[in-house]
Each structure stands twice: as C-alpha cells, then as structure tokens.
Amino acid sequence: MLLEISELSVFYGKIQALDGVSLDVEEGEIACLIGANGAGKSTTLKTISGLRKVAHGAVRFKGADITHVPGHRRVTMGICQAPEGRGIFPGMTVMDNLGMGAYTRKKRDAERVTGDYERVFSLFPRLKERRKQIAGTMSGGEQQMLAIGRALMSDPDLLLLDEPSMGLAPMLVTQIFEIIKEINGQGTTILLVEQNAIQALSVSRRAYVLESGHITRRALAADLLDDDSIRAAYLGG
Amino acid sequence: MHNFVSQIWPSIVDGTTTGAIYALMALGYTLVYGVLRLINFAHSEVFMVGTFASLFTLHALHINYAPGGIEAIGVFAAITIAAMAASGLVAVGVEYVAYRPLRKRNSSSLANLISAIGMSFFLQEVFALRYGRDLIPFPRILLKNVLFHIGNAEVRSDMVLVVGSALVMMFILDRFVNGTRLGRGIRAVAQDASTAVLMGVNIDRVITLTFLLGGIMAGVAAMLYGTFYEVTQYNIGFVIGIKGFTAAVLGGIGNIRGALVGGFALGLVETFGGAIFTAQWIDVVAFSVLVLVLLFRPTGILGESLQRARA
Numbered sequence: 001m002l003l004e005i006s007e008l009s010v011f012y013g014k015i016q017a018l019d020g021v022s023l024d025v026e027e028g029e030i031a032c033l034i035g036a037n038g039a040g041k042s043t044t045l046k047t048i049s050g051l052r053k054v055a056h057g058a059v060r061f062k063g064a065d066i067t068h069v070p071g072h073r074r075v076t077m078g079i080c081q082a083p084e085g086r087g088i089f090p091g092m093t094v095m096d097n098l099g100m101g102a103y104t105r106k107k108r109d110a111e112r113v114t115g116d117y118e119r120v121f122s123l124f125p126r127l128k129e130r131r132k133q134i135a136g137t138m139s140g141g142e143q144q145m146l147a148i149g150r151a152l153m154s155d156p157d158l159l160l161l162d163e164p165s166m167g168l169a170p171m172l173v174t175q176i177f178e179i180i181k182e183i184n185g186q187g188t189t190i191l192l193v194e195q196n197a198i199q200a201l202s203v204s205r206r207a208y209v210l211e212s213g214h215i216t217r218r219a220l221a222a223d224l225l226d227d228d229s230i231r232a233a234y235l236g237g
Numbered sequence: 238m239h240n241f242v243s244q245i246w247p248s249i250v251d252g253t254t255t256g257a258i259y260a261l262m263a264l265g266y267t268l269v270y271g272v273l274r275l276i277n278f279a280h281s282e283v284f285m286v287g288t289f290a291s292l293f294t295l296h297a298l299h300i301n302y303a304p305g306g307i308e309a310i311g312v313f314a315a316i317t318i319a320a321m322a323a324s325g326l327v328a329v330g331v332e333y334v335a336y337r338p339l340r341k342r343n344s345s346s347l348a349n350l351i352s353a354i355g356m357s358f359f360l361q362e363v364f365a366l367r368y369g370r371d372l373i374p375f376p377r378i379l380l381k382n383v384l385f386h387i388g389n390a391e392v393r394s395d396m397v398l399v400v401g402s403a404l405v406m407m408f409i410l411d412r413f414v415n416g417t418r419l420g421r422g423i424r425a426v427a428q429d430a431s432t433a434v435l436m437g438v439n440i441d442r443v444i445t446l447t448f449l450l451g452g453i454m455a456g457v458a459a460m461l462y463g464t465f466y467e468v469t470q471y472n473i474g475f476v477i478g479i480k481g482f483t484a485a486v487l488g489g490i491g492n493i494r495g496a497l498v499g500g501f502a503l504g505l506v507e508t509f510g511g512a513i514f515t516a517q518w519i520d521v522v523a524f525s526v527l528v529l530v531l532l533f534r535p536t537g538i539l540g541e542s543l544q545r546a547r548a
Contacts, residue, residue, distance in 0.1 A: 051431055075437030083435060089428045092421075100425050103418065104437035154437065 001060075002027045002158055002189050003048065003079075008057035010040075010047050017043040019213040020057070025158065025191050030184050032192040032200040032221065034234055035210035041193040042084055044210070045160045048191070049081045050074050061158070076104045078157035082147040085166060090136025094127055097135050097146055101153025112155070119186075120149040123179055141172040148179070158189050165196045177203050197234040201225045209234075244512040246388030249505065254396045254465070256504020257403035261458035262481025263488065263496035264410060265328070265451030271427040271491040272447050275346065278353040279335065281478025282360035283328045283452050287459025288469035289364065290323030291316040292375055301376040312378060316463070317402075321456035328452025329445055331356050337441070365471035375467040399461045406457050407497055410450065414493060423447055427491070476520070483527040489537030498538055 003025040010018040018040045025031045033041050046052045048059060050071030058067045066074060080101070089097050098120060105113050121128040124145040130138060135146055144164055151159055164180065165173040177199050184190050184203075194200035201207055201221040209217035209230070217224065224230045262284060269277045294316045295301075304312050335352040379398060383391045414420035425433040426443045434440060462477065463469060480503060488499025503523060510522025530537065 049435055051434060070439075071434040072437045072439045075435070080437075081435045083432055087429070087432050087435075089425055089432065091428050092424065096421060096424075099418075099421060100433075100436045100438075103422065103425075150436070 001025070002062060003191065004058075004060040005044075005048070006058050006060075008044075008047060008059065009055045010043055010052050011055050012043075017052075017213055018047065021210070021213070021215055022057075023208050023215060023218070025189060026206075027157075027189055028184075028187070029205040030180070030190045030192060030203055031206045031208070032194060032204040033208045033210055034194055034197045034200055036234075037195065038212075039210040040213045041210055042162055045081060045162050045191070045193055048074075048160060049079060072104075075154055075156075079160065080151040080154040080156035080158075081160035081162065082144075082151040082164065084162040086136075086140075086143055087162075088135045088143050088146050088150065090134070092135055094131045094133055094135055094138075094146060097150050098127075098131075098153050101150035104154060113153070116153055116155055120152050123152075123182065124149050140167050141169070141176075144168060144176065145179075148176075148183075152183065152188070156188065158191065159183065161190060161192045163193060163195065165194065165199060173199060197230075198225070241512060243389060246390035248508040248512045250387060250390040250392055250396060252505035252508035253501060254399050254504070255508065256484075256501035257400045258458050258462055258465075258477070258500075259480050259484040259503050260497045260500020261403050261406060261454045261461075262477060263484035263500045264407070264454045264493065266482050266485040267488075267490055267493060267496040268423075268447050268451045270485070271493075272423060272430075272444060273336070273340075275336065275349050276353070276482065277328075277331070277336075277448075277451070278350065278478070279331045279356040279360065280328070280451065280455060280481070281474030282357050283324045283331065283474070284455045284459050284462075284477055284481075285364065285469070285471065285474035286327045286360065287320040287324035287456040288463045288473055289368070290319045290456070291460045291463045292373065292469055294319040295376060295378065300378060303378050303380045309379075313460075316378075317457060317460050320460040320463075321453045324456030324459060325449045325452035327360070328448040328455065332444060332448040337444075361471050361474075368471065370471060372468045372470050375463045375469065377467060379464055395465050399465050402457060402461055406454060410454065411493060413450070419443075419446060480523060483523060483530075485537075486527060486535075487530050487537055489539040492537065492539050495537055495539035502538065 001024045005024065006022045008018050008021040009016065021044060033044060035041050043052060047054060050069060054067050058065055060066065061077060061079060066077065089100060098117065102113050126142055127145055127149055130142065135143065148161065148164065161180065164176050168176065173196065180190065181203050192200055192204060201224055204221040207219060207221040207224050208215050265280045265283065266276060269275060298312065298315060300312055335356040336349060339348050339352055379395050381393045381395050384394055384397060385392050414423055422438045422443050423446065425436065425438055426440055430440060484499035484503040485496050487503055488495030503526060506526055507519045507523040511519040
C-alpha cells in the first residue's frame with residue numbers, strides 16, 4: 001500500500017469534518033473519492049497533505065507513520081497536491097509557479113528537473129506557450145493545468161488532485177481527465193477527489209464514497225458506475 | 238516666495254537623504270506585513286539596537302576621528318556588519334518571542350499588536366536602564382565635505398553615502414526576493430500560505446528569513462542614521478519607526494517597490510513641508526500625509542501588494 005489512512009477524525013473547531021475515515025491507495029492506481037459538497041473530500045486531501053491537524057487516527061505513507069509530520073516535509077517524501085480552485089500563485093508567472101513545484105528539489109537533481117519541465121510542457125503544451133504570463137490572468141482551465149503541472153514538478157509518488165474539473169467547460173473536463181490518465185500511465189499514483197462522479201469513476205480503478213465525514217461505500221469504480229443507488233445519488237439517474 | 242524658491246534644490250537633496258532612511262525602514266514593515274499580515278511595531282527598536290551596535294563598534298575600535306583610505310572602508314564595513322547583525326538578530330528574536338507563540342495558537346491580530354508594543358517597551362527600557370535616557374553622541378567618522386552642487390544645493394559626502402548605500406541595499410533585496418529560490422518562497426507565502434506548504438515551503442523558516450531581511454535593512458538604516466545625525470538614544474527608533482511605517486503605507490503596504498517610492502516620497506514631502514511652514518512642522522506634515530493616505534488611498538501609491546506583485 002502506498003497510502004493508508006485509518007480511522008481518521010478531523011475537527012474544525014468543534015465541528016467534526018471527518019469521522020473515522022479509512023481508505024488506502026495502491027501503488028500505480030488511480031483511486032477516487034466522490035461525494036457531495038461538504039462531505040469532507042477536500043478535508044481528507046488537506047489532512048493527507050498535513051494542512052489539518054488529526055484528532056484521531058493515522059496516516060501512513062510508504063509504510064511510515066506520517067500523521068504528525070509537518071506538511072512541507074511530506075512533499076519531500078513524495079506527496080504533492082494540486083489544490084482546489086485557483087490554487088496557483090496568481091502574481092507569479094507560469095514559470096515561477098512551476099518553479100515553486102520544484103521548490104524542494106535538490107541542486108544535484110537539476111537534470112531531472114529539466115526533464116520534468118519537458119514532461120509538463122508535453123502534457124500541457126498550452127503552459128509552454130504561456131510560460132511568461134502572469135498566472136492570475138489565465139483562464140480557469142489553464143490555471144487548472146498549471147496547478148496539476150506544478151504538482152508534477154515535485155516528481156511526486158502520490159499525486160493528490162482536488163476537484164480538477166471544477167468550473168471547467170465540458171470539453172475541457174474530458175481533456176483534463178485524459179491527461180490524468182496519461183499521467184497515471186507514466187507511473188504516478190493518483191488520489192482524485194471529485195464531484196463529477198461519472199468522469200472520476202471512469203478513469204479510476206477503485207472508489208470511495210464519502211458522506212458527511214463517513215466512508216459509506218468502497219468498491220471497484222466500474223461496479224459503482226453500474227450501481228443504481230450510486231447512479232441515483234451522484235450520477236444524475 | 239523668493240525664500241521658498243531658493244529652498245527647492247536643498248529640499249530635494251535633504252528629502253532624498255531622509256527618504257532613503259525611511260525607505261530602508263519601510264522595507265521591514267512591508268516584508269513582514271506581506272507574509273504575516275501583521276504590523277511589526279517593534280521594528281523601531283530593531284532600528285534602535287542597530288544604532289547602538291554601530292556606536293559600540295566604534296568605541297571598541299577606538300575610532301573617535303574620521304579615518305581615511307583603507308581604514309575608512311574597514312571602519313564602515315565593521316559598523317555596517319555589526320548593525321546588520323544586531324538588528325537582524327533582534328528582529329528574528331522578536332518574532333520568535335513575541336509572535337511565534339501567538340501564531341501557534343491562532344491568536345487574534347490584536348494580541349499580536351499588544352505583544353509588539355510590549356516588546357517595543359521592553360527593548361527601550363532595557364537600553365534606557367543600561368545606557369541612560371540622554372542623547373548619546375556619535376564621533377564624526379565621515380568628514381562632511383561638499384562634493385558637488387545640484388542647482389544651489391550642496392551635496393555632502395554623508396548624503397551620498399546615505400543615498401548610495403540605501404539604493405545598493407534595495408537593489409540587493411529586490412534581486413533576492415525576485416530572483417532566488419528563497420525569495421520565491423517568500424512571495425509564495427505572501428500570496429497563499431497554505432498552497433506554499435503544499436509545495437514544500439517551510440513557513441516558519443520563511444517567516445524567520447523575512448524578519449531577518451527586514452532587520453538587516455533596519456540595521457543599514459541605523460548605521461546610516463548614526464553617521465548622518467551622529468546621535469542615538471533609547472527611544473531613537475520611535476519617530477523613525479513611525480515614519481518608516483508611514484512610508485510603507487504611502488507606497489502600498491506589502492509592496493517592496495512601494496516601500497522605496499513611499500520612503501522617498503515621504504522624505505520629499507516633509508522637507509518641502511518644512512520649507513513652506515518652517516522646520517518645526519515637518520512631523521505634522523508627515524503624519525498629515527499618513528492620515529490623508531489612509532483616508533483617500535489606503536492601498537498606497539503603487540497600490541498593488543506583495544501578494545499580487547508581478548515581479
């Protein structure tokens with residue numbers, strides 16, 4: 001198991017956001033976490049990245065307990081997240097944003113970092129065209145591409161994607177999911193959080209359903225796509 | 238009227254000189270505000286400690302005359318390094334003692350403000366108890382020769398030193414923040430702290446670095462102040478601190494280049510104000526500027542803050 005979360009409980013003040021969430025992600029797969037707005041999907045990802053304090057439970061990565069490891073050190077260990085919405089640095093250029101993705105890379109890795117720029121530019125040719133543009137002035141889709149590309153610049157073993165399709169036009173959504181599959185095909189394990197359940201399930205191998213802080217279903221993604229109750233609740237019938 | 242016209246060039250020269258010191262101070266306020274959204278009111282004491290560090294270095298080296306040649310370079314290097322080190326260390330210490338514990342508890346900004354004022358009084362009183370409450374003179378270490386004229390204004394060697402050193406420091410800081418990996422880390426934290434963590438930025442380290450940079454700038458300002466005005470005192474930082482803060486707000490707080498613009502603008506406005514209304518009115522003019530800016534353009538001259546800064 002690359003990532004194992006067990007019995008995770010997280011609070012915002014007195015409000016409990018996660019209540020005993022357990023899930024795991026296997027090396028090489030795409031796993032997804034679907035659920036309604038406010039179910040705790042983003043909180044789960046933030047907790048994996050170390051932005052939220054854990055009240056109870058544990059997070060293990062590559063076999064090591066990282067429950068209390070500071071967030072910035074988890075990036076060095078191989079976890080990187082493309083955050084929800086406009087999670088880019090709006091005042092920086094595209095290149096500086098990508099450079100932030102490579103913030104933890106060592107000088108001796110310079111050659112591999114150059115290779116990662118090439119990888120990101122071949123996945124997102126648009127970013128290459130716009131590399132000197134101020135990120136905040138780009139379209140929503142371009143910003144999303146930048147957020148994903150920036151996360152790849154840390155050369156992660158586990159890529160966390162928070163709502164990559166949010167606010168994008170349908171054509172762009174399809175394109176983003178194609179790219180997600182391609183990134184996974186290149187060997188990066190992905191945990192995907194989505195409200196767009198159809199797209200998420202169709203690229204994922206396994207899926208978890210989160211409802212008000214609880215995991216209510218865990219199954220192969222293909223099975224959930226065929227499940228009537230899931231279809232009714234999340235896929236619009 | 239004729240009197241005022243004859244004051245134009247001298248006012249420009251004087252205003253640029255004091256403005257350079259204000260600008261260096263403004264950088265400290267603006268850097269810290271950029272990453273923490275907090276006005277470090279103890280920054281005036283960071284400056285005060287720098288002036289004492291310069292003075293004590295002169296005492297330790299037994300310099301009570303204006304050295305020449307290589308010796309002058311050595312003396313200035315020594316007092317500059319001493320002031321930068323002392324101010325930088327105090328700035329980092331203030332953050333560690335007065336702000337970090339509050340930040341870990343998510344305290345209100347009011348708590349931070351009170352903590353800052355407490356720190357400020359503490360440092361002042363320590364120096365007052367140790368070195369008294371009177372003005373303490375600096376030896377004249379730079380002969381104030383007139384080097385050249387601009388219009389009818391005399392430009393002295395100490396003015397050139399102040400403006401030149403300030404510009405060099407500002408340039409270095411600008412290159413550091415906009416051109417290095419650590420500087421990019423500072424900008425990232427200023428724009429979006431939690432996303433910066435997701436990129437592997439150690440926020441505590443960036444905050445320490447930010448206070449250190451602000452402190453170093455205040456240290457240079459302190460060394461220049463000591464050389465130019467040739468005095469210090471336990472509360473010498475108070476007025477300079479408020480002027481630096483005014484300059485930061487005037488230029489657009491959080492904006493590094495704004496601090497430069499604000500510093501020079503404030504220096505010029507107050508010397509011209511002094512030329513028009515007589516010198517006793519200088520501070521009144523300066524603080525009227527602060528009130529007017531806060532009323533009519535709270536985002537300052539450049540407006541854009543560090544969070545959205547393009548560079």
